Amino acid sequence: MNVKNIRIKDIAQLAGVSVGTVDRVLHNRGRVSEDALKKVLAVLDQIDYKPNLIARTLGANKTYRIAALMPNPDQDPYWASSKSGISQAEAEWLRYGVTVQSYFFNLYEKDSFKEVAEAVTKDRPDGILVAPIFYHETLPFFEQFKQEGIPYVLFNTNIPEVDPLSFIGQNLFQSGKLGAELMHLAQNGESGMLAVLHINEDLGNSVHLAEKEKGFREYFLEKNHSGYNITTHNLYNPNEPTFEKELSALLDQPALKGIFVSTSKATYIVASYLEKLQRNNIKLIGYDMLQENIRYMKKGVINFLINQNPKRQAFLGINHLVGYLILRKEAPANELLPLEIISKENLDSYLSSGIH
Amino acid sequence: MNVKNIRIKDIAQLAGVSVGTVDRVLHNRGRVSEDALKKVLAVLDQIDYKPNLIARTLGANKTYRIAALMPNPDQDPYWASSKSGISQAEAEWLRYGVTVQSYFFNLYEKDSFKEVAEAVTKDRPDGILVAPIFYHETLPFFEQFKQEGIPYVLFNTNIPEVDPLSFIGQNLFQSGKLGAELMHLAQNGESGMLAVLHINEDLGNSVHLAEKEKGFREYFLEKNHSGYNITTHNLYNPNEPTFEKELSALLDQPALKGIFVSTSKATYIVASYLEKLQRNNIKLIGYDMLQENIRYMKKGVINFLINQNPKRQAFLGINHLVGYLILRKEAPANELLPLEIISKENLDSYLSSGIH
DNA sequence: ATATTAAATGTGCGCGCACACAAATTATAA
DNA sequence: TTATAATTTGTGTGCGCGCACATTTAATAT
Numbered sequence: 001m002n003v004k005n006i007r008i009k010d011i012a013q014l015a016g017v018s019v020g021t022v023d024r025v026l027h028n029r030g031r032v033s034e035d036a037l038k039k040v041l042a043v044l045d046q047i048d049y050k051p052n053l054i055a056r057t058l059g060a061n062k063t064y065r066i067a068a069l070m071p072n073p074d075q076d077p078y079w080a081s082s083k084s085g086i087s088q089a090e091a092e093w094l095r096y097g098v099t100v101q102s103y104f105f106n107l108y109e110k111d112s113f114k115e116v117a118e119a120v121t122k123d124r125p126d127g128i129l130v131a132p133i134f135y136h137e138t139l140p141f142f143e144q145f146k147q148e149g150i151p152y153v154l155f156n157t158n159i160p161e162v163d164p165l166s167f168i169g170q171n172l173f174q175s176g177k178l179g180a181e182l183m184h185l186a187q188n189g190e191s192g193m194l195a196v197l198h199i200n201e202d203l204g205n206s207v208h209l210a211e212k213e214k215g216f217r218e219y220f221l222e223k224n225h226s227g228y229n230i231t232t233h234n235l236y237n238p239n240e241p242t243f244e245k246e247l248s249a250l251l252d253q254p255a256l257k258g259i260f261v262s263t264s265k266a267t268y269i270v271a272s273y274l275e276k277l278q279r280n281n282i283k284l285i286g287y288d289m290l291q292e293n294i295r296y297m298k299k300g301v302i303n304f305l306i307n308q309n310p311k312r313q314a315f316l317g318i319n320h321l322v323g324y325l326i327l328r329k330e331a332p333a334n335e336l337l338p339l340e341i342i343s344k345e346n347l348d349s350y351l352s353s354g355i356h
Numbered sequence: 357m358n359v360k361n362i363r364i365k366d367i368a369q370l371a372g373v374s375v376g377t378v379d380r381v382l383h384n385r386g387r388v389s390e391d392a393l394k395k396v397l398a399v400l401d402q403i404d405y406k407p408n409l410i411a412r413t414l415g416a417n418k419t420y421r422i423a424a425l426m427p428n429p430d431q432d433p434y435w436a437s438s439k440s441g442i443s444q445a446e447a448e449w450l451r452y453g454v455t456v457q458s459y460f461f462n463l464y465e466k467d468s469f470k471e472v473a474e475a476v477t478k479d480r481p482d483g484i485l486v487a488p489i490f491y492h493e494t495l496p497f498f499e500q501f502k503q504e505g506i507p508y509v510l511f512n513t514n515i516p517e518v519d520p521l522s523f524i525g526q527n528l529f530q531s532g533k534l535g536a537e538l539m540h541l542a543q544n545g546e547s548g549m550l551a552v553l554h555i556n557e558d559l560g561n562s563v564h565l566a567e568k569e570k571g572f573r574e575y576f577l578e579k580n581h582s583g584y585n586i587t588t589h590n591l592y593n594p595n596e597p598t599f600e601k602e603l604s605a606l607l608d609q610p611a612l613k614g615i616f617v618s619t620s621k622a623t624y625i626v627a628s629y630l631e632k633l634q635r636n637n638i639k640l641i642g643y644d645m646l647q648e649n650i651r652y653m654k655k656g657v658i659n660f661l662i663n664q665n666p667k668r669q670a671f672l673g674i675n676h677l678v679g680y681l682i683l684r685k686e687a688p689a690n691e692l693l694p695l696e697i698i699s700k701e702n703l704d705s706y707l708s709s710g711i712h
Numbered sequence: 713a714t715a716t717t718a719a720a721t722g723t724g725c726g727c728g729c730a731c732a733c734a735a736a737t738t739a740t741a742a
Numbered sequence: 743t744t745a746t747a748a749t750t751t752g753t754g755t756g757c758g759c760g761c762a763c764a765t766t767t768a769a770t771a772t
Contacts, residue, residue, distance in 0.1 A: 005450075005451045005758095007757095007758060007759085008758070008759070008760095009758080017721075017722090018721060018722045018723080019722080019723090019759090020720095020721065020722055020723075020761095021720085021721060021722080023759080023760065023761080024720095024721090027760085029761095031719070031720065031721085032720075032721085033719080033720060033721085036720080036721080050451055051758085051759070052414075052451065052452075052757090052758050052759070053759095054410050054413050054414050054452065054757090054758080054759095055414050055727090055757070055758035055759045055760090056758080056759050056760075057410050057727095057759090058408075058410045058411050058414050058726095058727050058728070058729095058757090058758080058759080059726075059727050059758075059759045059760055059761085060727080060759085060760075061726080061727050061728095094361075095361040095406055095408060096408075096410065170705070171705060174701065174702070174704065174705055177701045178699070178701040178702045178705075180701075181699055181700065181701040182699075185541045185542065186541065188544050188545035189544035189545060189546075190545075219701070335709070336705060336708060336709055337705075337709060338696075338702065338705045338706045338709045339701075339702040339705040339706075340694075340696065340697075340702075341696075341697040341699065341702060343534070343537055343538075343697065344537065345530065345533045345534040345536075345537040345575070345695075346530070346534045346694065346695040346696075346697060348530065349526070349527060349530055349534075349692060349693075349694045349695040350694040350695075352692060353691070353692060353693060353694045354688075361728095363727095363728060363729085364728070364729070364730095365728080373751075373752090374751060374752045374753075375729090375752085375753090376731095376751065376752055376753075377750085377751060377752080379729080379730070379731080380750095380751095383730085385731095387749075387750065387751085388750075388751085389749085389750060389751085392750080392751080407728085407729070408727090408728050408729070409729095410727090410728080410729095411727070411728035411729045411730095411757090412728075412729050412730075413729090413757090414727090414728080414729080414756095414757050414758070414759095415728075415729045415730055415731085415756075415757050416729085416730075416757080417756080417757050417758090
């Protein structure tokens with residue numbers, strides 16, 4: 001019983017004042033005499049008061065509206081994963097009066113983002129989770145959010161200048177280096193031509209992808225592996241006829257030994273071509289445990305996946321926001337998720353382990 | 357406001373009875389007439405009542421004592437990691453009246469386990485977390501715990517027969533297979549001799565380790581890689597003079613291309629010999645991100661680590677117990693953590709990401 | 713000096729649940 | 743029928759916090 005935490009009541013008793021006074025001091029609402037203030041502060045200085053968050057939450061009985069601003073999940077299964085993380089977090093907090101309103105913008109149109117972001121601004125939510133894949137377009141909105149005192153959390157893409165409550169994502173440079181290490185391993189010591197391939201549908205993403213490429217190249221630079229000849233390939237809309245031509249041209253090169261693809265959707269697109277063209281000697285390394293990618297990995301077309309954990313990213317984003325709003329918890333400024341390596345032999349262990 | 361959750365009060369109103377009656381039905385405490393029971397159940401059938409756990413926890417205001425029964429963390433840094441997971445969980449729940457009492461037994465002495473387990477039994481905790489590395493010795497204790505209605509969670513080693521509230525660990529067979537895949541990769545296509553090495557200090561563990569070996573061998577069987585010649589080596593106490601002799605004899609074999617070590621402590625022991633004997637062409641694959649292992653990985657002596665996440669295992673164990681005791685949450689019967697692959701290039705991303 | 717205003721302090725209530733206990737109803741005994 | 747026991751039902755209280763409001767004390771005006 002003596003291990004129990006100190007309550008406001010105890011502080012009041014120790015300081016010889018009423019709980020109301022202690023409350024006013026704790027929240028510095030003023031209306032406290034210097035004398036009383038001193039007494040309370042003296043006690044607070046001695047003991048380490050930690051409010052009972054459970055009681056606080058119960059008493060508050062407020063409802064919180066969180067806005068999630070992200071690309072349309074129908075356009076890319078990667079974003080569908082993010083969406084499911086949001087839904088999972090929402091389900092967990094619904095009963096405590098938290099609702100999440102999702103706002104989807106078109107992955108390929110900057111104007112769509114603006115439009116949707118304005119809608120969010122109008123709605124004045126209590127907190128905002130956003131995947132700011134467009135750089136310039138987002139800045140003024142964050143200015144606005146900050147002015148209105150609405151906390152915002154970024155995920156997937158970081159923009160440190162806007163000083164968010166928290167960012168959740170990964171170190172992209174290191175991610176590229178890891179991709180290179182895996183590629184190197186998969187090559188069995190033989191050298192040859194390696195391709196870095198970006199399918200850059202959404203132009204907002206290019207900085208993002210370049211960072212991965214830098215890391216990829218850095219690895220081979222450090223290793224001084226001149227045996228590998230690394231080329232870069234930028235493709236755009238997979239639906240255009242030029243796409244297939246360009247990709248096929250690349251895959252036809254007999255010297256090509258491996259492809260590092262910088263996005264999750266691009267991974268299964270390339271995998272499908274590799275399978276169709278029977279180029280099973282080309283090692284493929286890409287991103288994320290999307291349904292399609294899982295299929296190709298089980299077939300052996302994809303050698304490694306680096307898990308960006310889109311679901312977990314979004315899930316944590318909502319959680320941090322909720323923690324900040326109702327439990328007054330400080331969220332970590334940067335939550336960099338580990339770079340998880342998925343191979344044929346540990347794939348199932350990831351699939352069966354919940355959100356993780 | 358209409359999104360708010362349904363309260364007991366609401367159910368009472370809908371059923372036309374008092375909250376007390378609803379409470380008795382929900383907790384089936386009896387003392388309810390058939391008529392009232394029917395009415396309440398009818399309402400409950402219609403709506404999806406989810407109790408407000410915050411309110412429940414607040415009201416309960418009980419203190420819970422959890423006993424953690426595990427090997428002495430001073431004997432092996434692996435267990436020190438587990439310990440830190442327990443401490444972290446304890447810190448998180450302390451203010452809600454949860455205390456954790458740790459009971460350490462000697463990793464090498466079955467009798468020590470018995471002794472400590474008896475102490476736990478006498479203390480009658482509200483819940484027990486245990487790493488049951490000795491098989492036969494543990495069974496009668498679980499019988500006792502079950503009779504007394506004390507929930508227990510296992511981690512690290514599973515004993516499904518004792519029907520725990522939850523088990524937290526990994527699929528060991530798959531873990532061995534993964535080790536083999538990584539070894540295969542690290543070999544760069546060259547074949548040769550591979551060694552599976554167990555340093556089996558605590559005899560209780562042997563089944564555990566055999567399972568990993570089975571997986572390791574299975575991988576090469578499936579691949580039909582007769583090019584690799586796999587041998588098994590059982591070593592015991594590293595402090596005995598024979599130990600060094602036997603290990604050196606193994607490492608001296610020029611055909612030896614790789615070693616798969618089945619425990620975390622053994623990993624850095626072997627790494628130290630590899631370094632000393634300058635056998636840097638032997639690939640080493642082992643377990644866990646212990647301080648020493650991290651050092652050897654950064655130096656390039658260890659090629660891959662499979663992370664068993666001892667810290668997280670214990671952390672989750674306490675959390676499940678707490679969730680069950682105060683929030684009445686059902687813990688998952690089997691929480692199999694993913695088999696995380698650690699390499700030089702993603703090591704830092706794991707180190708910087710907290711408990712994960 | 714008393715009346716009025718301002719500042720400081722203390723008290724009460726609700727959040728939703730669990731549990732103890734009081735009240736009301738029904739069944740049984742005298 | 744009335745008295746008593748057994749069963750069923752309802753009410754009240756506390757958990758710790760935050761906030762609204764009542765009360766007390768001090769400062770100022772008349």
